[in-house]
Amino acid sequence: MLREIYQKKCLVFGCGNPLIGDDGFGPEVIRHLEGAAPLPDEVACLDVGTSIRDILFDFLLVEKKPELIVIVDAMEVPGAAAGEIFEIDVADISPAKICDFSLHQFPTTNMLKEIQDQTDIDVRVFVVQTTGLPSMVSPGLSNPVAAAVPVMCSRIRDLIRERFADSASEGPS
Template structure:
């Protein structure tokens, strides 16, 4: 969980062994989060759900970024377009989500001061990517409100329940983006 008011994402390059940046010029859907921390696992859960869809456009790469932290910059660097899914404390009802242009996330990061590079998360990775001028031109963030992000695996019912509509909306984005 990281994107908005919370900057608490654990720092760690805990990617899947073969996880690497998407091939240059493709569309990347990147799910972030720690599956051992309750609803923080929404990013990886959406990636699994999308990966199982037969109507996923063939030129789209879906990637479980885990706790990529600041290294998210490298995962996003070569994509032409990107969609990022992460849990974020936004004061909404659990399971509610917002589709945010990256500018909104960057603005929020600047206003909250950034946080520590020892524990960098998505917000800092996006700010660093912007400074490096390596962010894909087209990038949106799906920020999902968690019910709980405590020390236990598994999504809460409202967050689990958000996955189908979230996937539909992301697929509609992908069809528009790849059209």
Template sequence: MPEKDTRILILGVGNILFTDEGFGVRVAEDLEQKYQFSDNVTVLDGGTLGLKLMGPIMESDYLIIVDIVLNDGEPGEIFRLLGEDLNKACAFKNSLHQTDLLDTLAQCSIIGNVPDEVVLFGIEPVNYHDMSAALSPELTARLPQMEALVLDEVERAGGSYALRTDKNPATEKIYVPRDTSRNS
């Protein structure tokens, strides 16, 4: 399959109401607001939808997931997990969405339609217990680095992107804006 035909899904998962737990969703929101992607790239706020994500996942060839992971790293440490490392991370419940995400990928596999490539960009959280729409300052500072890693992965997979301008503004609305007055 030519790279231009590779259907790429950027999936940000998490719960934006629990501080760093919403990191993956915030990355997806930022990418959608800042960049216009080639037609073969979809950016999706997967929230905590679990099995409801089967359709978009099965329709993709290259899945890029952004989430927080508990991987015994330093707060703000970023991990790129794939293949056996991704399986181990899910098996050992390193991701806070491992059950939903693992079940969803397993169901897609049973049906016989999983993406050819699955990459998880995980980040070690600081705070995922407190109820707040704000990210911790440590994870807020890592947003640009995570976004750059995802953009590099998109290019590696055969997608492209351009900065949005006044002529191509984002059409997605952010319904729960990040609260920047807390956690600072």
């Protein structure tokens, strides 16, 4: 599977630890995407757990790069409602805010900026507002975050459909 992802035009990475409550949102989105209607052949979904940094580093080195990387994670945003979903622009993430984002420990922010600035890869980051993360092992999503899973999947499918509509309609004449 890992070798195959380097051939895809679109990669969707679910970040998080399903043993830590709402932090398991990213992996649950991947599970839901893979269990629903098939995605186009040029799309691969991968539950990367807390290893996103290692995988992103590989994309700085490989010759063939995807057109689109979608990263799905959970975070806490003061004032936001649990289960609310957001898109974060990589360019807008201030270095001072690095500790506020999970993306599994967001020094990944610098790597995301490098990928966006030094390649033609479009990097999109989608997050959900958590109800807070437990201090010990506590598997399972809270109700508001679980309810956001199909909403996030729909948003990702819409993005894929918009982005790759031309390739889906292209075919032998």
